[in-house]
Amino acid sequence: MSGYEAVIGLEVHAQLLTGSKIFCGCTTAFGLSPNTNTCPVCLGLPGTLPVLNREAVEFGIRLGLALNCTIESRNVFARKNYFYPDLPKGYQITQFESPLCTRGHLDIESGGAPKRIGIRRIHMEEDAGKNIHDESRGRSYIDFNRAGVPLLEIVSEPDMSTSGEAVAYLRELRLILVHLGISDGNMEQGSFRCDANISVRPAGAAGFGTRTELKNMNSFRNVQRALDHEIQRQSAIIDSGSSVVQETLSWNAILGATRPMRSKEESHDYRYFPDPDLVPVVIDEAWTATVRKNLPELPSARRRRFMDLYGLPTYDAEQLTQEPALADYYEQCVSLLDAPKDISNWVMSELTRVMHETGVDVRGLKITPAMLTDLISLVKAGTVSGLAAKDVITEMAATGRNASSIVEELGMAQVSDETELKALILGIIEANPGQVTKYRQGKTQLLGFFVGEAMKASKGRANPKVAGTIIRELLNP
Amino acid sequence: MLDTARKFRKEDISPLSHVEALLDRIRQSDLNAYVTLNGDNALVDAKAAAQSIDRGDEDLLAGLAIAVKDNISTRNLRTTCSSNMLRFFVPPYDAHVIGLLRERGAVILGKTNMDEFAMGSTTTTSAFGPTKNPWDVTKTPGGSSGGSAAAVAAGLCDGALGSDTGGSVRQPASFCGITGLKPTYGSVSRYGLVAFASSLDQIGPMGRSARDVAVLFDAIRGHDPRDSTSIPKRYGRISLDGLDLRGVRIGVPDPFFSEGLSRDVERSVRFAIALFAELGAETVAIDLPHIRYGVAVYYIVATAEASSNLARYDGVRYGLRDTENADLFEMYCETRAQGFGEEVKRRIMLGTYALSAGYYDAYYRKASQVRTLIAEDFRRAFKQCDMIAGPTVPVTAFGLDEMVDDPLGVYLLDTYTIPASLAGIPALSIPCGFGDSGLPVGLQLMAPAFMDELILGAAMTFQDRTRFHEVRP
Numbered sequence: 001m002s003g004y005e006a007v008i009g010l011e012v013h014a015q016l017l018t019g020s021k022i023f024c025g026c027t028t029a030f031g032l033s034p035n036t037n038t039c040p041v042c043l044g045l046p047g048t049l050p051v052l053n054r055e056a057v058e059f060g061i062r063l064g065l066a067l068n069c070t071i072e073s074r075n076v077f078a079r080k081n082y083f084y085p086d087l088p089k090g091y092q093i094t095q096f097e098s099p100l101c102t103r104g105h106l107d108i109e110s111g112g113a114p115k116r117i118g119i120r121r122i123h124m125e126e127d128a129g130k131n132i133h134d135e136s137r138g139r140s141y142i143d144f145n146r147a148g149v150p151l152l153e154i155v156s157e158p159d160m161s162t163s164g165e166a167v168a169y170l171r172e173l174r175l176i177l178v179h180l181g182i183s184d185g186n187m188e189q190g191s192f193r194c195d196a197n198i199s200v201r202p203a204g205a206a207g208f209g210t211r212t213e214l215k216n217m218n219s220f221r222n223v224q225r226a227l228d229h230e231i232q233r234q235s236a237i238i239d240s241g242s243s244v245v246q247e248t249l250s251w252n253a254i255l256g257a258t259r260p261m262r263s264k265e266e267s268h269d270y271r272y273f274p275d276p277d278l279v280p281v282v283i284d285e286a287w288t289a290t291v292r293k294n295l296p297e298l299p300s301a302r303r304r305r306f307m308d309l310y311g312l313p314t315y316d317a318e319q320l321t322q323e324p325a326l327a328d329y330y331e332q333c334v335s336l337l338d339a340p341k342d343i344s345n346w347v348m349s350e351l352t353r354v355m356h357e358t359g360v361d362v363r364g365l366k367i368t369p370a371m372l373t374d375l376i377s378l379v380k381a382g383t384v385s386g387l388a389a390k391d392v393i394t395e396m397a398a399t400g401r402n403a404s405s406i407v408e409e410l411g412m413a414q415v416s417d418e419t420e421l422k423a424l425i426l427g428i429i430e431a432n433p434g435q436v437t438k439y440r441q442g443k444t445q446l447l448g449f450f451v452g453e454a455m456k457a458s459k460g461r462a463n464p465k466v467a468g469t470i471i472r473e474l475l476n477p
Numbered sequence: 478m479l480d481t482a483r484k485f486r487k488e489d490i491s492p493l494s495h496v497e498a499l500l501d502r503i504r505q506s507d508l509n510a511y512v513t514l515n516g517d518n519a520l521v522d523a524k525a526a527a528q529s530i531d532r533g534d535e536d537l538l539a540g541l542a543i544a545v546k547d548n549i550s551t552r553n554l555r556t557t558c559s560s561n562m563l564r565f566f567v568p569p570y571d572a573h574v575i576g577l578l579r580e581r582g583a584v585i586l587g588k589t590n591m592d593e594f595a596m597g598s599t600t601t602t603s604a605f606g607p608t609k610n611p612w613d614v615t616k617t618p619g620g621s622s623g624g625s626a627a628a629v630a631a632g633l634c635d636g637a638l639g640s641d642t643g644g645s646v647r648q649p650a651s652f653c654g655i656t657g658l659k660p661t662y663g664s665v666s667r668y669g670l671v672a673f674a675s676s677l678d679q680i681g682p683m684g685r686s687a688r689d690v691a692v693l694f695d696a697i698r699g700h701d702p703r704d705s706t707s708i709p710k711r712y713g714r715i716s717l718d719g720l721d722l723r724g725v726r727i728g729v730p731d732p733f734f735s736e737g738l739s740r741d742v743e744r745s746v747r748f749a750i751a752l753f754a755e756l757g758a759e760t761v762a763i764d765l766p767h768i769r770y771g772v773a774v775y776y777i778v779a780t781a782e783a784s785s786n787l788a789r790y791d792g793v794r795y796g797l798r799d800t801e802n803a804d805l806f807e808m809y810c811e812t813r814a815q816g817f818g819e820e821v822k823r824r825i826m827l828g829t830y831a832l833s834a835g836y837y838d839a840y841y842r843k844a845s846q847v848r849t850l851i852a853e854d855f856r857r858a859f860k861q862c863d864m865i866a867g868p869t870v871p872v873t874a875f876g877l878d879e880m881v882d883d884p885l886g887v888y889l890l891d892t893y894t895i896p897a898s899l900a901g902i903p904a905l906s907i908p909c910g911f912g913d914s915g916l917p918v919g920l921q922l923m924a925p926a927f928m929d930e931l932i933l934g935a936a937m938t939f940q941d942r943t944r945f946h947e948v949r950p
Contacts, residue, residue, distance in 0.1 A: 040570050044789045046563065046671040047550040047572060049704050079785050081832070083809055090788020142793070271832035273841055276676035276782055278705050 004200040004235045007208055008166050008227060009120075009158035012173060013151050014183045015127065015191035016059050022126050022150035023050030023093065030189060034132075034143040042148035044088030049277050052077075056150035057281055059182040060100045060124050061291045063152055066176050066298055067119045069104030071288050075281040077124075081271040085142055086129040094125035094153075096272040100283075106156075106176075107300065108168040117169050118157030125151050152183075158197065158208075163227035167220050170194060175299040179324050187219055194223060199244070200234045209234070210244040214258060217251045226251040230258060302327060310340035319348050325362045332369035342376055350390060354397035366400035367393070375403035382416065383407070388460045416463040418470065421454070424462070425470050428453045439475050447471060478635040478689040482537045485530050492530065492540025496523035496584055499542050503587070503633050508609045508618075510628040512547045513555045514587035522584045529582055537692055539582030544634035546625050547588040548595055549680065550669035551575055554585070558671050559603035560593045562790045562797050562816030572669020573704070574638060574680055574697040581696050586634050589624030593818045594787065595645055595673040597621050598887050599880065602820040607877055610652060611950040612916050616874040619649030625683050626653040630950055636684040636693050642674050643775050644869075644894025646681035647906035651869035651919025654908045656690045656936065656946060657683040659894075661926045662901035663708035665694075666701030672786040674779035675706075677898045686946050687907060687936035691715045694929065710927070719941055720934030723757030728862030730765045733893055738871045745910025745918040746868045749939070753866065756938060763858040763865065767850040771895040772888060774851070777831045777844035778899075784828030790816060823884065852900040859925045864932055868893055869919035873912035893921060903929040907936045908945035917945070 018028055024041035041048045057075070064071050078096035104119035129144040154173065160166045174192055177183040185192045199211035214230060217223045229251075234244050249258035297305075299321050306317040306327075321327045326347070333343045351372065355365060375393060378384045384392060384407055395406045415421060428450060429436055439446045447468060454467040484490045496519050503511055515522075519542070526540035545551060548558045550568040552575075557563045575585065592602040600623025601607040608623045610616040611631035618627040622639025626649035629637050639646040641659035650657030658681050665680045672678060682693035695715045701707045729750060734743060754760055792798035792812030799811035817825070831840040858865065870890055880887050897904035902923055909920035920939075922932040940946050 040568075043794060045550075045568065045570070045795070046556070046558070046566070046789070047548075047568070047667075047669040048570075049668050051703060051705050081785050081788060083788065083791055085791075085793045085805065088789065088794065090791060091785050269834045271785070271829065271834075271837075273781060273785070273832055273837070276674075276706075277672075 003203055004231070004238070005161050005203045006163075006227070006231045007158045007199050007201060007211070008160040008163075009197045010156045010160070010166060010169060011195045011197070012154040012170070013193040014154065014177050014185070016056055016150040016152060016182055017184060018053055018055045018059060018150055020053055020055075021148035022053050022056045022124070023148055026148065028149050030191075032145055034141070034145060037145040038147070042088065043144055044090075050093060050275075052278060052281060053150065054281075056124055057100070057283070058291060059150070059180075060122060060152055061283065061288060062180050062182055062295065063154070063177065064101030064104065064122055065288070065292050065295055066180055067101070067104040067106055067122070067154075069101035069119055069122060071101055071283055072098055073283050074098060075100055075124075075283065077275045077278045078272045079275045082268050084128070085140070086131050086144075086147070088129065088144060088147055092126060092128065093275055093278070095123035099123035106169060106172060108165060108172055110162070110165045110168065115159075115165065117159045117165075120155045120157050122152055122154050125153060127151050163224045163231070166196065166227055167224050170220060170223060172299070175322070179296060179299050179302075181296070181324070190218070193218070196223070196227060198227060198230050198234070200231055200238065209238070210246050212244065212246065212258075213248045215248060215250050215261070218253075222251060222253050225253070225256065226258065229256065233258070296324070310334060310344070312340060312344055316341075316344045316348065320344060323362065329362050329365075329369055333373050336370055337373035337376060339376060339380070342380070343373070346372065346376055350393050354393055357394070358397050365397065367396050371396060371402050378403055378407065382463060385460055385463065387455070391460075415458055415461045416466050418466065421458075421462060421467055421470055422474075424457055425450070425454055425467065425474060428457060429474060436475065450475075478541060478684055478686075479537065479692065481635055482539075482541060485527075485540050492523040492526045492584065493520065495540065496520060496542050496586065499586060499633060503628075506631065506633060508611060508614070508627050508631055508633070509606055510589055510608050510624045510631065510633055511544070511587045512557055512559060512590050512603075512605050512624065515551075515554055515585050516587075518554070519584050519586050522579075526582045526584060534582060536581050538578065538696055540584060541635040542584045542586040543578055543693075544586050544589045544625050544628040544637040545575065546591055546622050546637070546639045548591060548640055548671040548673075549575065549638060550671065551585060551588065554588065556588065556671070557604070558594045559591045559605055560816065560818070560821070561604045562813075564604065564797070566796050570669065572680075573666035573701045575669065577697055577699070583696070589622070589628055589637065591624055592621035592645075593821050594671070594783070595621040595640055595642055595678075596783070596820050596824050598644070598648055598890055599877070600624060600649070601877060601881065602818055604818060609877070610874050610916075612654065612874065613914075615876055616916065617652065617877050617879075619652030619870070619874060621645040621649075622657075622681075622683065623649045626650055626655055626657065629653065629655045629683050629685060632949070636682065636689050638693070638697070639681050639683050640670055640673075641679055641681045641894075641898065642677045642779060643898045644891045646683060647869050647894050647904060647919065647921060648891070650683055650906040651908075651921075652874040652917065654917030654919075654945070654948065654950070655683055655685055656687050656905065656907045656940075657681060658690050658694055658905045658929065658933065659897065659903065660694060660698060660929050661903045663706050664698045664710075664712075664903075664927065664929065666699070666704040666707045668701055668703040668707075672782075674782040675786060676782060677775075677779055687905070687933050687940050688717050690905075691717060691930075691933045691937070694933070698929075708927075715930050715933065717937065718934070719937035720931065721757070722753060722935060722938055725753075725758045725864070725935070726862040727753055727758045727760050728763035728858055728865040729760050730763050730768075730858070730865060730867060732765055732768055733867030737889070737892070738868060739873070739912070741912035742868050742871060742873065742918050745912070746866075746920055749909035749920045750866050752939065752942065753935070756942065761862045763861055765851075765854040765858060765896065767847060767854050768896040770847050771851060771899060772892055774844045774847045774899060775891070775895045776827065776888060777840050778848060780824045780828030781831045781841050782828065784825045784832065787817075787821070787825055792816075820884070848899050851896055855896070855900045855902055855923075855925070863924070864928075864935060865923040867921050869906040869921040870894070873914060873916035873918060897921075897923050902926050903932060905929075905932045905936055907939065908948075909939075909943070910945060911948075
C-alpha cells in the first residue's frame with residue numbers, strides 16, 4: 001500500500017452563534033428542554049414563512065473574507081427536498097446554485113512546510129432537528145430546538161493527501177471560526193461537524209480514484225482514525241485487484257471501522273429549486289467593506305505576532321492562541337508586567353491547571369490578569385517560593401482574593417532571614433549525623449537532600465538559595 | 478356590506494342579531510359553503526363590536542361578518558384546507574390578515590369550503606363535499622374559493638376572503654355573480670395562508686360590490702415583515718368615489734377573445750367594454766404574444782412549488798397520521814395516500830416530475846423564463862393602455878359533475894386568469910351580465926402592479942351605472 005496517496009476533500013458544517021435562528025426569532029441556545037425553543041415557523045406549521053436573519057449572512061461574509069473567498073453579490077436560497085422526521089417542512093432551506101462565498105483558501109502546515117488548501121464554496125443553510133431513539137421502548141422522539149439554527153457549510157477542494165493534513169485543516173478552520181466569534185466550534189455538541197470525501201491513487205498519478213464519503217466522525221481523533229482506516233481499506237481493495245465502490249460510509253469509533261450506510265439514505269434526488277418564499281439577498285461592496293473593517297486578527301497572524309513581539313517559541317504561541325479569550329488574557333498580563341515568557345509559562349501550566357480543577361474557562365476565572373502578574377512579581381522578587389506560589393494560585397482561583405493577602409494570612413512568605421534559617425538547619429544537621437559524615441567525606445551531592453529537608457521543615461517557605469549557602473557554610477567549616 | 482355598517486349606526490339592527498341571523502341562515506342553507514362555523518366565538522365578537530359601536534366606533538368593518546377561506550390560518554379555529562390531511566387541525570396562530578380584521582372589529586363568521594389545498598376550479602375536490610352555486614344548485618360555484626363566493630352571493634356573510642393562485646378568487650366570483658380581487662403580488666401578507674404555490678398565492682377580498690371589496694382590501698393590505706415577499710410600501714386609504722373614466726385607455730387583448738370563448742360570455746363582456754367607452758374611456762387593441770403559454774407555464778411552476786410546499790404533511794408533527802405501520806417509509810406513504818385526494822396527488826406528481834434531476838432545465842427553468850416573458854408582455858402593453866379588460870372565464874358555471882373526468886379541460890378554463898397571476902399584477906372580476914342559462918358572467922380588469930385602486934375605481938363607476946351586482950340568486 002506504500003505506493004498510494006490519498007485525495008481528501010472535507011465538508012464542514014459549523015453552527016453559528018447568532019442571537020436567533022436563521023429564519024425565525026427563536027434563540028440558538030443549546031441544551032434547553034426538548035421542543036421549548038420552537039415557534040410556528042421553525043416547526044413548519046401550515047401557512048408560516050421564513051424571514052432571513054441578516055446576522056447569519058454577516059457571519060458568513062466574515063468567514064468568507066477570513067478564508068480569502070470571493071463574496072458573491074446575489075444570494076439565492078434554494079429548497080433541498082427530502083423526507084426525514086427531523087426536517088419540519090419536508091425540505092431544507094439552503095443555497096445551491098449561488099453560494100455566499102467561492103474560491104478561497106486556507107494555509108496549513110504539513111511536515112514543516114506550508115500548504116495551501118483551496119476552499120471551493122461556503123454556503124448558508126438551516127439545521128434540522130434531532131431524532132432521539134429509545135431502543136428499550138422501541139420509540140422515537142424528535143427535538144426541534146435545533147431546527148432552524150443557522151449553519152455555514154464549508155467545502156474544501158480535494159487538496160489534502162494525508163489524515164494529518166485533514167486534521168491540521170480542521171483545527172485551523174475551527175480556530176478561525178472561534179476567533180471570528182461566529183461559532184463555538186464544539187465538536188462533541190455537534191456545532192462543528194465534518195464529512196470527508198476520500199479516494200486513493202498511485203503516488204504521483206494525475207487522475208482520481210473512486211471516492212467514498214465518510215460520515216459520523218465526531219472528534220479530530222476520529223477523523224484521523226477514520227481517514228487512515230479508509231486509506232488502508234481502499235489501498236487493500238486496489239491491491240487485491242478489485243475496485244472501490246462509490247458509497248457513503250459511517251465511521252464506527254468503537255469498532256474502529258467504517259460501515260456502509262443504507263442505500264435508501266443516500267440515493268436522493270433533492271429536486272433543488274429557488275425558494276419562492278425568500279427574495280434574493282444582495283450583498284453590496286459597502287456591506288463587505290464594513291465587515292472587512294471589523295474583522296478581528298486571525299489566529300495565524302496572532303501566532304506570528306506572539307512570536308515576533310513577545311519572543312515566544314512556536315509551541316507557546318500556538319497554545320496561547322487556542323482560544324481568543326486566553327490570548328487576550330495573556331496580552332493583558334504582558335501589558336502589566338514585562339515578562340512575556342514567565343507569563344506564558346504560568347498561563348500554560350499553573351493557570352491552566354486551576355482552570356481544569358475549578359472547571360471554568362478563562363472567562364469564568366476569578367484570577368484577573370493583574371492578580372496573576374502580582375503573583376508572578378512576588379515570585380520574581382523572592383517573596384514567595386515557586387512551590388508555595390502553586391498553593392497561592394489554587395487559593396486565588398477558589399476565593400478570588402489577591403496573592404499578597406493570601407501569602408500574608410497563611411504565612412507563606414518566603415523565609416530568607418539567615419538567623420532563622422540557621423537555627424532550622426542546625427536542627428536538621430543534628431538529626432542526620434550519618435548523612436553529615438558522608439557529605440564531609442566528599443559526597444557533596446547530598447546538598448540537595450539537606451535543602452529538601454529544610455524546605456520540608458519550613459513548609460516550603462525557606463528560600464532555597466539562602467538555605468543552600470548556609471548548609472554549605474555549616475558543613476564545610 | 479356598507480349598508481349593513483350604516484344600519485348598525487342607525488340602530489335598527491345590532492351586530493349581535495345580525496350575526497345570529499347569519500348563523501341561522503347558514504345552518505339552514507344546503508349550499509355547503511362553510512366547513513366550520515365560528516359559532517359562539519362569533520357571537521362574543523359581535524357583542525364586543527356592538528359595544529364598540531355604541532361607544533362611537535366609526536370603523537366600517539366593526540361588527541361586519543366575514544367568511545374566511547379555509548386555507549387561511551385562524552387561531553383556535555379549525556383550518557382544514559378542505560383536506561382529510563388537516564381535518565382536525567386547529568392552528569395556534571392567526572394569519573396576518575385575520576389579525577388585521579380582528580383589530581378592526583370584524584367578526585370571523587366561519588371557514589369556507591374550497592378545492593382541497595386550493596387545487597381546482599370547482600370546489601368539488603373538497604374532502605367535505607362540493608359547494609353548490611346559489612344561482613343553480615346543480616352547478617359549480619367555481620373554485621377554488623367556491624365556498625367564499627357562494628357565501629357572498631347567497632347573503633351568508635357580509636364579505637369574504639379567498640385566495641387566488643391562478644384565478645381562484647376571480648373565477649368563482651365570475652360564476653357566482655360577485656366582485657373579487659386578486660391583489661398585486663406582495664401587497665397582502667401571505668403569513669398564515671397555507672401555501673399552494675408561493676410565488677403566485679395572494680389572499681383576495683370578495684364582496685357584492687367593488688366598494689365592499691375596496692373596504693376589505695383597504696383593511697388587509699400592507700407590509701408585513703413576517704412575509705419576505707411582502708413589499709415594504711406605505712398605502713393610503715382607497716377612495717370609494719369611483720374613477721372618472723374620461724380619457725382612460727382600456728386595452729382589449731385579442732387572445733382573450735379567441736376560440737373557446739362562449740358566445741354569451743363574449744356578448745356580455747363586449748357590452749361592458751362598450752359601456753366603458755360610453756363613459757369616456759378609449760379602447761385600444763393590444764397584443765400579449767406569450768400568454769398562450771400561460772396555462773403550460775402555470776401548471777409547471779404551480780405544481781413544482783406545490784410538490785415542495787405539501788411535503789410537510791408527512792404525519793410526523795400534526796394532521797393525519799397512519800398508525801398501522803411501524804416502518805417510517807410505510808407511514809409516510811400511507812399517511813399521504815389517505816390524507817390527499819386525487820387532484821392534490823396528481824399535482825404533487827406533476828410538480829415532483831418537473832423538478833426531477835434531468836428535467837429541471839426543460840421544465841421548471843424554462844417555465845420560469847417564459848413567465849418573465851409574459852410579465853414583459855404586460856409591461857409593454859401598459860405603455861399603450863392604463864388597464865386591460867376581458868372575460869374572467871370563457872364560460873358560465875357548469876354542472877357539478879360535468880368536468881370531473883376532464884382535469885385538462887378544467888385547467889384550460891384558467892386561460893384568462895392565469896396571465897395576471899404569473900405577472901403578479903392586480904386583477905378584478907365584476908359581474909357584467911348573464912349568459913344564456915341565466916348564470917352570471919364576469920368581466921376581468923387588470924392593471925399594472927400596485928394600481929389595484931385603478932381597477933377598483935373603474936369597477937365602482939361601472940357599478941354606479943349597472944345593476945348586475947345587485948341582482949340576487
